[in-house]
Amino acid sequence: MDGTIVTLGGGGFSDCDRDSAIDDYLLALTGAEQPKVCFVPTASGDAMSYGERFEKAFAGRAQASVLSLFNSPSWAYQDPSMLLEQDLIYVGGGSTANLLAVWRLHGLPDILRTAAATGTVLAGISAGMNCWFDQSSTDSFGPLAPLDDGLGFLSGSACPHYFGEPGRQEKYLGWVASGALKDGWAVDDFTALVFRDGEFVEAISERPGHPAFRVEHDGDVAVETPLNVRLL
Template identity: 55%
Template sequence: MPVPPGPRLALLGGGFSTDDDGLLDDWVLGHARATRPRVCFVPTASGDAPGYAEEFLAAFRPRPCAPSVLSLFRREGDDRALRSFLLAQDVVYVGGGSTANLLAVWRAHGVDRILREALDGGTLLCGISAGANCWAEGSHTDSFGPLTPLPDGLGLLPGSVCPHYDGEPGRRPSYRAAVAGGALPAGWAVEDGVGVLFAGGRPAEVVTRRPEARLYRVEPDGAGGVVERALPGRLLGRGDGPRSP
């Protein structure tokens, strides 16, 4: 499948940390700009949990890619080295955890600015949970305990994002209420098992590893409610893996 032109982001409702089949991770690698892409995992939202990083490396080392991990809590290298490292990546894969903490740490280290530059340069930015939330203008998060709207993000994707739309109790009604009341702008609700590739801020491809999983566009209806529209997705199979080197 040809890679869409323009800046590209991918929101993931699964991956190495939740699924055994590896379909969504293979799909991401298939959209990288290189046949053996450099893939950097960024576990900031988890506080750079060592086990999370090891899980990523164990999943990606056997694949046709060059995996690495960026730790900001145990950072090595100056600002120039950090920028050079991130701009050299073909894929930046952001893990789950606290969206609010991720944004604060990234801004302290200037990672937010570097990732904007990387996106413009052709790097595929992607992630799961907090790693999906962070790219948008706002998101639905449990960073503060209860589920709550967070009108903050990098703004690389217009609108808002809600992960785990079908996978966690309360997600769907809480996100719908936030959009209906204007606490969050219209956006994208991602069910577990879904992957969506955005090119130029618009969905270019929707895939799923589960036949029943969906991506939804959620917009205010102007009367105190929302309009929720499901976008069709293609069921992934083993033929959707990364290209051979």
């Protein structure tokens, strides 16, 4: 996988009432003075309030747009190929399973892979973190469950909201230990991982005290290795 992907366990404009240091970091990654930034709220069913929050957060510092795939009264359908014109593609949270199903129907995986290979930064929070990996921990079906249906842009498994939501840590460790999920990455709210060309680069955070881990099975247990998290 060529290109840069930033995976947020939580945080960014979705969770911050004030300006988000992770969002600032994402804009800086593009290298553009007035970057083109497209928000993809598929996982939330193109929730209008979510798109409006994005537009408010990026107003005046980016050319902001929203890609709708639902053709709802909130947002009109757009050709997904418009993603190829963006400097940053920012994927919102919600249902990982629904996001993946809709994206595949509309041809987004190939478009996103091409965009990343030509310099577009890919980023996402929660479901927008999960989608890039082979597998993930998701509440798409109600209770937390392992999902073996990711895009595979990044190898292994993912778990967002590691300490931010009850049961996330315990369940994820159990699935990695049992082999239900591959070795992977656990990220707390307000923290993100940066990958380049499929390789882990660094962990960053916009608030102190929100860790990230590499999680690997060792026999019949899962072992957490804390990552060095750079505070922005």
